[in-house]
Amino acid sequence: MADIRVPKLNNNDTEYLVVEWLVEDGKPVQAGDPVAVLETSKAADELEAAEPGHLHHVAAAGTWVAPGAVLARIAPEAAPAPPAGADTPSGGADAPATGADAPATDAPALFGGADASTGGPVVTDPARARMAELGVTSAQVAALGLSVVRRADVERLAGSGPDNGPAAPAGTVSGPADGASGQGDATASGATDLDTTAGTHRLSRVQRAVARAVTTSHGTIPAAYTVVKFDVGPLLARTRGLSREVRRPVGLAELTVQAVAALHPAFPLFFASVDGDRAVLARAPRVGVTFDMGEGLYVPVVHDTGSLREIADTLMRYRLAATEGGFRERDLTGANIAVTLHTDADVTLAIPFVFPGTVCALAVTSPQPELVLGEDGTVTARTVANIGLAYDHRLINGRDAALFLAALRTELC
Amino acid sequence: MRVAENLNAALHGLLDDDPTAYVLGEDITDPYGGAFKVTRGLSTRFPGRVIGTPISEGALTGVAAGLALTGNTAVAEIMFGDFVALAFDQLCNFASKSVSMYGRRLPLRMVVRCPTGGGRGYGPTHSQSLQKHFVGMPGLSLYEMSPFHDNRAVLGAMLERGEPCVFFEDKVLYTRQMDQVDPLFTVRRDGDLAVVELRDPGDRPDYVIIAPGGVAHRALAAMRSLLVEQEVSGRLLVPSRLYPLDVEALLPYLGEVVLVAEESTAGGTWGSEVAHLLHGRLWDRLRGPVRLVHSRASVIPTAAHLENEVLVGESTIHHAVREALRG
Numbered sequence: 001m002a003d004i005r006v007p008k009l010n011n012n013d014t015e016y017l018v019v020e021w022l023v024e025d026g027k028p029v030q031a032g033d034p035v036a037v038l039e040t041s042k043a044a045d046e047l048e049a050a051e052p053g054h055l056h057h058v059a060a061a062g063t064w065v066a067p068g069a070v071l072a073r074i075a076p077e078a079a080p081a082p083p084a085g086a087d088t089p090s091g092g093a094d095a096p097a098t099g100a101d102a103p104a105t106d107a108p109a110l111f112g113g114a115d116a117s118t119g120g121p122v123v124t125d126p127a128r129a130r131m132a133e134l135g136v137t138s139a140q141v142a143a144l145g146l147s148v149v150r151r152a153d154v155e156r157l158a159g160s161g162p163d164n165g166p167a168a169p170a171g172t173v174s175g176p177a178d179g180a181s182g183q184g185d186a187t188a189s190g191a192t193d194l195d196t197t198a199g200t201h202r203l204s205r206v207q208r209a210v211a212r213a214v215t216t217s218h219g220t221i222p223a224a225y226t227v228v229k230f231d232v233g234p235l236l237a238r239t240r241g242l243s244r245e246v247r248r249p250v251g252l253a254e255l256t257v258q259a260v261a262a263l264h265p266a267f268p269l270f271f272a273s274v275d276g277d278r279a280v281l282a283r284a285p286r287v288g289v290t291f292d293m294g295e296g297l298y299v300p301v302v303h304d305t306g307s308l309r310e311i312a313d314t315l316m317r318y319r320l321a322a323t324e325g326g327f328r329e330r331d332l333t334g335a336n337i338a339v340t341l342h343t344d345a346d347v348t349l350a351i352p353f354v355f356p357g358t359v360c361a362l363a364v365t366s367p368q369p370e371l372v373l374g375e376d377g378t379v380t381a382r383t384v385a386n387i388g389l390a391y392d393h394r395l396i397n398g399r400d401a402a403l404f405l406a407a408l409r410t411e412l413c
Numbered sequence: 414m415r416v417a418e419n420l421n422a423a424l425h426g427l428l429d430d431d432p433t434a435y436v437l438g439e440d441i442t443d444p445y446g447g448a449f450k451v452t453r454g455l456s457t458r459f460p461g462r463v464i465g466t467p468i469s470e471g472a473l474t475g476v477a478a479g480l481a482l483t484g485n486t487a488v489a490e491i492m493f494g495d496f497v498a499l500a501f502d503q504l505c506n507f508a509s510k511s512v513s514m515y516g517r518r519l520p521l522r523m524v525v526r527c528p529t530g531g532g533r534g535y536g537p538t539h540s541q542s543l544q545k546h547f548v549g550m551p552g553l554s555l556y557e558m559s560p561f562h563d564n565r566a567v568l569g570a571m572l573e574r575g576e577p578c579v580f581f582e583d584k585v586l587y588t589r590q591m592d593q594v595d596p597l598f599t600v601r602r603d604g605d606l607a608v609v610e611l612r613d614p615g616d617r618p619d620y621v622i623i624a625p626g627g628v629a630h631r632a633l634a635a636m637r638s639l640l641v642e643q644e645v646s647g648r649l650l651v652p653s654r655l656y657p658l659d660v661e662a663l664l665p666y667l668g669e670v671v672l673v674a675e676e677s678t679a680g681g682t683w684g685s686e687v688a689h690l691l692h693g694r695l696w697d698r699l700r701g702p703v704r705l706v707h708s709r710a711s712v713i714p715t716a717a718h719l720e721n722e723v724l725v726g727e728s729t730i731h732h733a734v735r736e737a738l739r740g
Contacts, residue, residue: 011534013588041415041588064590122597124644147597147613150644246701246740258739265643307700307740 002051002074008067009040015064016040018071023049025057029074036071049074126151126265133281134158151283206296217353225351226401227388228409232367235413236383248312252385253289253341256364257315259411260339261285261305267404269395271336273357279395288335288355289315291322298322299338299355300331342366352390360391360401362408416560417587420451423564424488427572428459431486436463437473438490438526448492449528449587474500474525478508478577481523486572493539494527494581498546508577509552520575524568530583530627530676531708531724536715542627542677542708547579548656548686555656555683558582559626560591561600561607562653570605570653581655583627583676595637598649606662609633609649611640618648620670620734623663623687626651628674628725635730645738655683660690667691669699670737674706676725682707701740706733 009016019037023029034046035055049055053074059065120142123131130151131141136158141149144157203211217223235255242250264271264285271286272279288299300318304310321327338361340352345366352361367385374380387408389401396404414422428434436455438447442465446453456463466473470491477487491497497504504525512521531540547555554574556567558581571578594600599612609629610618624632629651639645650666652658671691673684688703709723 041417122641124640125642126644148611148640262739306738309701309740311740 001076002053003070004035004047004049004072004074006038006065006067006069006071007047009038009045010043013040015066016045018059018061018063018065019044020061021057022046023055026054029053029055038065038071047071121146121149123149124151127154129268130154130158130281204296206298210297213355214353216356220356221354222393223354223390224393224396224398224401225388225390226398226405227349227363227386228402228405229384230387230409230413231382232385232413233383236367242308243312246307246309246312248309248316250308250312252364252367253339254308254312254315255412256339256362256387257287257289257302257311258305258308259408260287260337260362261302262411263404263407266407267400269400270360270391270404272359272395273336274359274392274394279359282336286334286336288338288358289318290338290340290352291318293319293322298327298332299335300327301333301335303330303334338362339364348386349388351388354390354392358392359395360389363388363390414591415587416558416564416589416591417449417451419591420558420564420582420587421453421455423568424452424455425458426565427486427488427568428455428462433484434462434486434488435477435480436488436490437466437477438464439466439468439473439492441465441490447490449584451526451582451587452490470496470499471503474503475507477523477525478503478511478521481508481521481577482511482519486522488524488526488568490526492528493535494529494543495538495541497525497527497543497579500525501546504547504553504577504579505550509550512552512576518575521577522572522575523577524571525577525579527579527581528584528587529581530585531713531720532585534715534717534720535584537712540713540720542581542583542675544581544625544655544675545677545680545682548681548683552576553656554578554654556580556654557625557627557652558586559607559629559651559653560586560589560593561602561609561629561651562605562626563591567653581625581627583625585630586627589630595633597637597640598633603666604662605653605659606666607651607653608666609651611646611648614646616646618668619645620672620737621648621650621667622672622674622730622734623650623652623684624674625655625683626653628676628730631725631727632674632730634727635734638727638731639734643735645734647734656686658687658690660687660694663691664694667695667698670701670734671695671699672704672706672730672733672737674725674730674733676708678710679705679707680710701737704733704737706730 006016016038019039021036023033023035029035029049030052031049033049035049036047038045038047051074053076056073056075058070058072065071123141127149131154134154136154140157141154144153146153232252239250239255268281269279271282285305287302287305289302291298291300302311302314335355336358338352338355338358340350340361340363342350342363342365345368347365350363350365352363354361365386367383369381370384371379372382387405389405391401424436436452441447441452442456442463443454452463474489477489480487491500508521508523512519530542544555547553554576556571556578558564571580592600594609597612598609600607600609622632629649632649636647636649639647648666650663673687675682675684684705688705691703706725706729708725711723713723714720
């Protein structure tokens with residue numbers, strides 16, 4: 001079977017009109033026979049068969065075809081004809097819905113896209129990913145009768161909609177839900193409740209919650225750690241302009257939260273939670289951020305990462321709340337990833353523990369100057385920060401962690 | 414029907430309906446029929462009223478203004494819109510003033526057609542988008558051709574204004590089909606405005622792009638990739654009249670995130686005029702300032718791969734929308 005593809009006939013057009021078929025559908029042709037007339041904006045052109053066989057029309061007369069698209073097929077047999085309108089030879093029912101992986105480069109893209117010619121719906125990339133996870137087939141989503149299939153449609157189809165489904169691991173993040181959680185640095189956060197008579201130190205309520213979360217984490221999560229050095233000089237230079245633009249303070253914390261959230265579509269497992277042998281994915285990124293202003297370590301959650309302004313707003317509110325202990329319940333629940341901030345200039349490495357219910361946590365250390373050799377051998381200075389990722393080794397491996405950090409660098413710097 | 418054919422039919426219709434109508438330009442007579450074949454067949458049907466002129470944009474625009482001043486209808490073709498700069502004096506100092514400087518309003522029925530924009534490998538001096546240089550001139554209206562506006566109606570609207578109009582025609586549109594969009598989208602008209610939306614809207618659009626006709630298909634390609642890759646849905650607004658802009662007509666279709674995409678380089682552009690008008694109306698409702706998408710500040714290269722790097726394309730718009738949504 002050979003395809004007759006639409007050649008590039010001139011540079012002015014992105015598509016040509018199929019004026020007429022010179023050979024009827026299913027009839028035999030010889031090599032060199034003219035089979036169809038195509039019209040460009042300037043001239044009409046005949047297309048010839050390259051080999052003998054039976055001609056099967058793919059595009060109908062009177063329709064517009066793009067260069068590269070399949071116009072007809074030549075088969076050794078008169079029958080069976082390929083399915084009407086099948087634009088790509090992908091075939092199998094389970095080829096990712098509507099063959100949308102194939103035509104993207106091939107035909108259409110601009111107007112009169114491939115999805116129309118194949119008759120199937122457009123399936124978004126997030127929906128496609130969800131189909132693979134939930135075992136939903138192309139036929140099932142096609143049966144929905146939608147022209148666009150989104151992630152939520154796939155979830156509804158699999159009976160795991162927002163209400164009964166995986167959603168965010170809110171309930172399982174016990175530490176933050178209790179009102180506190182954090183890292184093992186018990187020094188600053190708890191010294192409020194001294195039992196002087198017994199010579200012991202009683203943990204504060206906040207620190208007891210931290211302790212429970214740490215214990216659960218270390219008892220249940222096989223953690224690993226990867227740290228990468230980021231050149232953050234240009235980024236910090238940008239923050240001033242951004243602060244003016246959104247009229248809120250913008251720093252490394254705000255930009256890191258935004259960049260981490262932006263990785264959610266590409267790295268869904270990093271925002272998931274472990275449930276036995278399954279990973280339960282989150283619908284949206286919700287980034288927990290550590291705050292320790294001396295009143296205890298809190299990990300409030302940035303729920304809405306839609307814009308830098310919203311993130312800056314939220315973090316500013318949390319900074320104030322951390323000094324006054326004025327967090328609300330919803331501020332502290334629902335994180336599916338965490339960013340821990342280390343503002344002390346001498347901290348070069350910090351390994352956060354992974355909050356139960358999440359699979360990773362990022363540590364951002366304070367930017368520090370560093371000497372580097374320029375290309376010409378001269379010594380210059382730059383500003384670097386170590387950004388590390390602690391991760392649950394059940395779900396994420398070292399390679400994934402490195403890819404995630406590389407993507408974060410691209411997003412951030 | 415291709416856009417060039419639609420415009421050709423519109424000119425035939427105009428000359429048919431209006432015995433005082435003239436069409437002037439370089440090489441517009443048969444058999445050549447103009448560099449883009451838009452005037453094909455006109456001189457054969459209407460000899461004496463379709464006039465091939467010498468290469469002198471200032472002169473032919475001046476003659477067109479004179480014809481209009483004496484009660485006729487005049488359509489002038491600048492072969493490549495870049496050369497309308499040579500007719501700037503006629504437009505700025507003569508035609509636009511003539512509407513009002515003789516003591517009472519004197520309607521001028523005059524259209525200067527400007528094949529505009531790049532994407533065709535015509536190089537630095539035949540590919541520019543000069544709309545911005547004509548924005549804000551009292552008595553001069555600017556329109557832009559679009560695949561979603563019938564050219565006969567647009568021509569009619571321009572002449573009805575009774576003042577000189579410059580009609581920008583993005584060359585990449587000539588070979589495109591009228592009213593054709595990716596099947597994901599539908600087009601509807603609300604007065605002068607074409608509104609292009611997802612056929613199957615998930616909910617209200619996450620962003621709105623305002624783009625004149627030549628950029629519309631690039632905006633639509635970006636809207637498709639944003640939907641497929643990110644599940645972000647948008648709405649496209651394509652006005653036919655650029656200036657004076659009917660900003661009230663836009664308002665019902667705008668949301669918190671608005672972008673204006675145009676092919677010109679940045680700086681004193683139509684888009685910044687739009688942004689300014691919208692800020693006055695919408696400041697409290699916008700998530701951030703209206704974002705402008707432009708071509709790079711460069712001459713336009715002839716080689717296709719270099720030209721692509723300079724001109725506003727699908728990826729420029731895609732990127733700008735993502736940035737806007739991220740804040």
